[in-house]
Amino acid sequence: MLRTRSGVLAVLVPLCLTAVPAAATAGTSPPGPLLVAGSGADEPTTTTRLADRRSLITGEQAYVLGDESGQYPAAGFHIRGEMGGFWAPPIKLLDGLWFRVGDQWLGTGATAVGYASGDGYERFRYRTTGGVTAERVQFVPDGSATTLIALSLRSPVSRTVDLRVDAHSELLPAYPWTSTTPSSAAVDLPDTASTDGTALTFRDTGTSSAPGARPHDYSAVVAGDRPPVATATAGPHRGPQDPPVLCPATGTAPYRCDDSSAGKGAGGALDYRVDVTANRTTTLWFAVAGSTTSATEAAHAARTALAAPAAAWTNKLAVRRAAVAPTQVDLPGDRALQAAVQWSKSNLADSVQQARNLQIRPVSAGTAYPPAAGTVPSARWIGAGFPDYPWLFGTDGEYTAFAAVAAGRFDLVRDHLRALRDVSDLVNRRSGKIVHEVVSTGDVYFGANGDPGNTDETAKFPSVVALLWRWSGDDRVLDDFYDLSARALRYIATNLDADHDGWPEGLGNVERPGMGAEKLDNAVYYLRGLADLADMAERRGDRATARWAQTRFEDLRGRFDATWWAGDDAAGYGDSLGADNTPVFQRHWIGLTPLEAALPGARELASRRHAQQTLQRREEDCYSGDLGLYHTGTGPTSASGGNPGPSCDQVVTTVPAERAVYSLNTAIMAVAEGNYGRLGRTQQQRYTTANTRIQLDPAIWEKPGAMPEVAPSPDFTANIDRPFTDRSMVLQAWGTYGVLWPVVHQQLGVDPDLPHGRIAVVPQIPQGQHRIAGSDIRLGTGSLAVRATSTPASLTTWFSWTGTAAVTVGAVLPPGKTVTGVSFGGRPVPYRLVATSRGDQLEVEVTGKSGELQVRLR
Secondary structure, three states, X not given: OOOXXXXXXXXXXXXXXXXXOOOOOOOOOOOOHHHOOOXXXXXXXXXXXXXXXXXXXXXOOOEEEXXXXXXOOOEOOOOOOEOOEEEEOOEEEEEEEEEEEOOEEXXXXXXEEEEEEOOOOEEEEEEOHHHOEEEEEEEOOOOXXXXXXXXXXXXOOOEEEEEEEEEEEEEEXXXXXXXXXXXXXXXXXXXXXXXXXXXXXXXXXXOOOOOOOOOEEEEEEEEEOOOOOEEEOOOOOOOOOOOOOEEOOOOOOOOOOOEEOOOOOOEXXXXXXXXXXXXXXXXXXXXXXXXXXXHHHHHHXXXXXXXXXXXXXXXXXXXXXXXXXXXXXXXXXXXXHHHHHHHHHHHHHHHEEEEEEEEEEEOOOOOOOOOOOEEEEEEEEEOOEEOOEOOEEHHHHHHHHHHHHHOOOHHHHHHHHHHHHHHHHHHOOOOOOOOOEEOOOOEEEEOOOOOOOOHHHHHHHHXXXXXXXXXXXXXXXXXXXXXXHHHHHHXXXXXXXXXXXXXXXXXXXXXXXXXXXXXXXXXXXXXXXXHHHHHHHHHHOOHHHHHHHHHHHHHHHHHHHHXXXXXXXXXXXXXXXXXXXXXXXXXXXXXXXXXXXXXXXXXXXXXXHHHHHHHHHHOOOOOEEOOEEEEEOOOOEOOOOOOOOOOOOOOOEOOOOEEEEEHHHHHHHHHHHHHOOOOOOXXXXXXXXXXXXXXXXXXXXXXOOOOOOEEXXXXXXXXXXXXXXXXXXXXXXXXXXXXXXXXXXXXXXXXXXXXXXEEEEOOOOOOOOOXXXXXXXXXOOEEEEEEEEEEOOEEEEEEEEOOOOEEEEEEEOOOOOOEEEEEEOOEEOOOEEEEEOOEEXXXXXXXXXXXXXXXXXX
């Protein structure tokens, strides 16, 4: 997260690109899932520093975070040291689950030999003493608040193996946090452990000390698929992490500790004697299930999962295949980016979360704890980042929505919008204000009516609605969300423009000292939102709103460049406006938003001259590093301590640089470059490659295949070298915006406007490449395939479309080239040349659902 209000890190981590190796797996069938090939994707694998890397597996109703040796260091900062372990939102279940084979705990010493990320699962490989090898696979079955673990044992000789399973609970809700009022420690009650001889049951029951708290019954059950020979509940049972190193509640934490000092969990153990036949794999299944209502419900969930674990595994792989099947791309000139497209679709699927019975409570940035304003029965959303931000955000969701529609995941965007609507309208009494941050418990950390701002998510909401509407072609999107879209922008005009100059006030994506009340990104997204609202209002027949939005849009657009341009010396837009309404230039990444936020109808907000100046400057080393765009560029400063780094201009500020590369910053730069046709190796390709590297480069990743929140940067030490309680997110959804949108919308040129019965397919092949293609790109209920090729003397665009909308097919001409002939299906056709921000764009209106456009050049 870029905000610091909720204790988020101010800066973040580096990475490098090589081919991703497939894991060596045998093709046996369940119940040996560890030996089953995955969902068809490669398994990026790492074998070094396993105990220093975080592992993560997620499902919509549960997730697990540990390390890649299979142990569970205390992790995270919101509830310090407690954000790892086993979770079933809105509650944590266990600190960890450990396995001892014979006399050796898996993950200790030299036993851990590899970790692999599968599509929807994770795999740990071990070597144990006595010649027994082990593998462990974890996944979350769909539709269940349960994690399934398969432990496979193999030996060259037949033997009976002693197996112990230790579990240590920590039942507590996702909110309150360590630093809030009340604190997590103040409301957490001691856990109890019990056993019926077959499973372990942990409970946290009673009424906390929080004001207005109600009785609760949190439960976790750990069970196996066969009866144990013994069970135990006396003692901590932390596996090899006993006695634990405790993280202090405040102050500097060690690089690695085992539990928080406020931990109130209980322990238990299950013992087994396992007969292993020589050279055959024996697999044991275990389930960890949770409930916020009763131990009976948790036990039922565990039994259900263990009744058919192999079927759950098969179903998980099938569901994941379906989730990542749309938007297949073929990028022979950039195979790394092609792989990143596939893994970004997986990252989106990994980010989805669900919760039930959210108690909606405005907590005023952690300073209050009033009675709940009401209940949202169910919510599903794209979680921002793991482990400290797996909940509902307005800002993150807007950026991620562009990636999601490009991936064909309209369902994710619709559900995220629905969750924002339901929570916002309840907590804000239909004022139109969109919440910023909502924990899975329902606690609204920021974004209630009484909180200052938050302007950006309120301004962005109508544009996400319009995006989903145009790509899905479904007018029911407007039935669901048009009313709130109109109220959102009216709220800004009425409540967030005290000086009546049209530019909204309030908090935006950057919150740094010295900024004026009116922020650039808020102004940009408000303008875009007005244009989108005018379009939707026309469709609804709401002429009054259409006129209001269009008039306001035209007024602000006409004044935008003159108001916000900070001057040719700065070569950029002001980050905010000062008291005298002049630009305040501080070099934050939001200076790119006038170039990144495309207006409907291919209209431009920034002047082309200013856009080119800005992009060229941001490519310089005062703004960009090896792995992407800095949060705040470097330059002359009067701030104490200086401002290390090169200077590209002589504009003096009092704000020090933040040379931290967030995956979002880099995504914004990649999209902005693409909007202006700058697809060269030092332009867009530099930034798509940067986000690809932090996701897929073995020299850089922490968890293979997961795009993190922050890249290793001059001002941010790599996560792997930071304490586990002081790391950025190991998986952050918003970075996928910088992969999927540039490839699908800009390079392949897919631009649907299905409500108005049309789509455009106008590719632009990146410089240095000669062929790009995509298939099964979901548009409405149909799909599109597109292929573009280039030679010095020609461009071709082929498409195949299963829908009913009219098609405009075309190509962006290379600079300096002129057209000598145009044909479609082998016959000459009329065409038009349109000067756009991408360059000269050749367009042809075609009939039929497939065909090839040929453009001859000289």
